[in-house]
Amino acid sequence: MxxxxxxxxxxxxxxxxxxxxxxxxxxxxxxxxxxxxxxxxxxxxxxxxxxxxxxxxxxxxxxxxxxxxxxxxxxxxxxxxxxxxxxxxxxxxxxxxxxxxxxxxxxxxxxxxxxxxxxxxxxxxxxxxxxxxxxxxxxxxxxxxxxxxxxxxxxxxxxxxxxxxxxxxxxxxxxxxxxxxxxxxxxxxxxxxxxxxxxxxxxxxxxxxxxxxxxxxxxxxxxxxxxxxxxxxxxxxxxxxxxxxxxxxxxxxxxxxxxxxxxxxxxxxxxxxGGKSPNIVFNDAPNLQKAAEAAASAIAFNQGEVCTAGSRLLVEAGVKDELLDLIAKELLAWQPGHPLDPETTCGAVVDRQQLDNVLSYIRSGVEEGAELIQGGGQVMAESGGVYVEPTIFSEVNNKMTIAKEEIFGPVLSVITFDGMEQAIEIGNDSIYGLAAGVWTSDISKAHKTAKALRSGMVWINHYDGGDMTAPFGGYKQSGNGRDKSLHAFDKYTEMKATWIALD
The missing domain is CATH 3.40.605.10 (Aldehyde Dehydrogenase; Chain A, domain 1)
Incomplete structure (x- = not known):
């Protein structure tokens, strides 16, 4: 067939x-x-x-x-x-x-x-x-x-x-x-x-x-x-x-x-x-449209149920408004639909418990003073399934619950920063250290930021890159060891030293 x-x-x-x-x-x-x-x-x-x-x-x-x-x-x-x-x-x-x-x-x-x-x-x-x-x-x-x-x-x-x-x-x-x-x-x-x-x-x-x-x-x-x-x-x-x-x-x-x-x-x-990965966009990002497409995908793909989801969008003040407008438009292409329809990009969350969990985080964001600018609700309830809209919060600070805890749903927290040092400080201010994205035209800034971020994976001018040749894993409470690449083989083997005297 x-x-x-x-x-x-x-x-x-x-x-x-x-x-x-x-x-x-x-x-x-x-x-x-x-x-x-x-x-x-x-x-x-x-x-x-x-x-x-x-x-x-x-x-x-x-x-x-x-x-x-x-x-x-x-x-x-x-x-x-x-x-x-x-x-x-x-x-x-x-x-x-x-x-x-x-x-x-x-x-x-x-x-x-x-x-x-x-x-x-x-x-x-x-x-x-x-x-x-x-x-x-x-x-x-x-x-x-x-x-x-x-x-x-x-x-x-x-x-x-x-x-x-x-x-x-x-x-x-x-x-x-x-x-x-x-x-x-x-x-x-x-x-x-x-x-x-x-x-x-x-x-x-x-x-x-x-x-x-x-x-x-x-x-x-x-x-x-x-x-x-x-x-x-x-x-x-x-x-x-x-x-x-x-x-x-x-x-x-x-x-x-x-x-x-x-x-x-x-x-x-x-x-x-877990992860609470920062996706950092500097004022000199080479292509804001591409950054917006990546940010939308990074939070809505797999309904946001991704450990590397770019759930903290750190945006330098000079491009914040333009970037948020672009992301809001991009997320229109990520609205929930029937998962068996080949045109659908965003499906159902895994079960009702997870739906309730995501919605509780959205309520928390509102209660703690973040600005809900898009999404925020359950949809397609009449289907009997469990679907939630991709959601954007602006005016988030890194102490809010939605910025600290892993939601595992399509909820984006937008945090504004000024300059590379503050971006690194906010990016590292997390118990997690799984992944990060950096968007800049300045190669020196890209290298300095990537080196300073306490993350197991850093992607420059894109998000969620790599293949089987690159190790997957994180720092801090994101875990230890690595999946993928030859480094993964170390987890499944014992090392033995055998010393032989020939006379």
Whole structure:
């Protein structure tokens, strides 16, 4: 079947998938779909229209024990960990190919489950997931170990080995993409993985596990446990036989996971957490129209549910009025629409809880004295879904709640500054340090500002750039470690020094 080209075709495909019960909703352990040990399930509700898509297995500590045992057995037997690198590479590339071949189904699941526009689910999320798996697979036979400089009668070897069993807890905003950012290097280095998707959007992870088996990944090497953070997520974090825990999500949960790791076996914990990224526009920005387009996209793409969202727009006083007029016009193209319509750019937020959370922040902005100049309300309520208008606040200061806390919705806080030093001071005045944007025609100012910003990623005269070759992660309470690039492989390996005396 060819890829649907309009809303009706996508809706027809969705109705068939739901009515015929074709959505996979079980746990995936040791190569099989299984119900939770308790038999408990939870409703998977689409934010598009409030329809129940399916009932998903709600896993617990018992399921975690079974999955970890399966992963450990697979690792110890060496069906994947001891496989020659070139063979692991071939299977990883086959895995990426199959993700692409199943793009329509995976895109549809992502949109139904999480509410993002179908136009992005395929070309951004699923395509990006396949690229991540393929890139990591291609790297397998291109990474070398080291030989230390030694005397003639000695050899010093520095080698990398897989850590063993990895638990990966991923968020609801980019379910399949964030999963594959972690699965790529974790699998490429020979580990077994238990993937715990968010209970808000588990469907693509569950389906992907079957695709991995079809690609040739041995049973037990990839297990998927849907369920809640306080049950199965906590169980994995506390498990004595999990060697490494990787996580993307909120800073609050990241801190709790570090405690669990310390209370258990001191497992390594790598965290990608929140952000409140400054997007800084100087008076000498080379192209205000381009800056406005980027600012609108940086807050409205994926309904603002992006950890790197440019939610703090720092604007030098001389261009503030002109830039805000341009952004207001640009956001007209980002008004919420039905996510299965290929023309829609802004879909539904993930669920009603998140809608209420975003609206409460908007009320807070008004109450604290910020000027609401656009948006600010729920729309399309008659659909049964959860949609909110892209929103702009002006006259914001950095002490206001909307400027300090991660909203995870399409709410832009505009803060005025005078000069580079003040821009840097405001930009760094945050518990977060994930990303930042800088717009200027002065190359010296660009370099000085980028160097001074305490952020893991800085984009000059654009926003949200990079590809698989560049590391992704932040400073401060935005977390530690990095996804993407060869640097990500460090999280999934142990370093061993072997010293040999030759006489």
């Amino acid at each position: 060819s890829t649907p080209t309009n809303r009706n075709q996508w809706q027809s495909l969705a109705d068939k998938l739901i009515s015929e019960g074709e959505i996979k909703s079980s746990a995936f352990i040791d190569g099989e779909y299984l119900p939770s040990v308790s038999g408990e399930t939870f409703e998977c509700v689409s934010p598009i229209d409030g329809r129940i898509l399916c009932h998903v297995a709600s896993c617990s500590s018992q399921d975690a024990d079974i999955a970890v045992s399966s992963a450990r057995q697979a690792f110890d037997e060496g069906s994947w960990s001891a496989l020659p690198p070139v063979k692991r590479k071939q299977i990883m590339i086959r895995f990426a190919d199959l993700l692409e071949q199943n793009q329509d189904e995976l895109s549809l699941l992502e949109t139904l489950d999480m509410g993002k526009p179908i136009r992005y689910s395929g070309c951004v999320d699923v395509a990006g997931a396949a690229r991540a798996i393929r890139w990591s697979g291609e790297a397998i036979d291109k990474i070398y170990d080291e030989i230390a400089p030694t005397a003639p009668n000695e050899i010093g070897m520095i080698t990398r080995e897989p850590v063993g069993v990895v638990a990966a807890i991923v968020p609801w905003n980019f379910p399949i993409l964030m999963a594959c950012w972690k699965l790529g290097p974790a699998l490429a280095t020979g580990n077994s993985v238990i993937l715990k998707p968010s209970e808000k959007s588990p469907l693509t992870a569950i389906r992907m596990a079957q695709i991995a088996i079809e690609a040739g990944i041995p049973k037990g090497v990839l297990n998927v446990l849907p369920g809640f953070g306080h049950t199965v997520g906590k169980a994995l974090a506390l498990h004595m036989d999990v060697d490494t825990l990787v996580f993307t999500g909120s800073t609050k949960i990241a801190k709790q996971l570090m405690i669990y790791a310390g209370e258990s076996n001191m497992k390594r914990v790598w965290l990608e957490a």
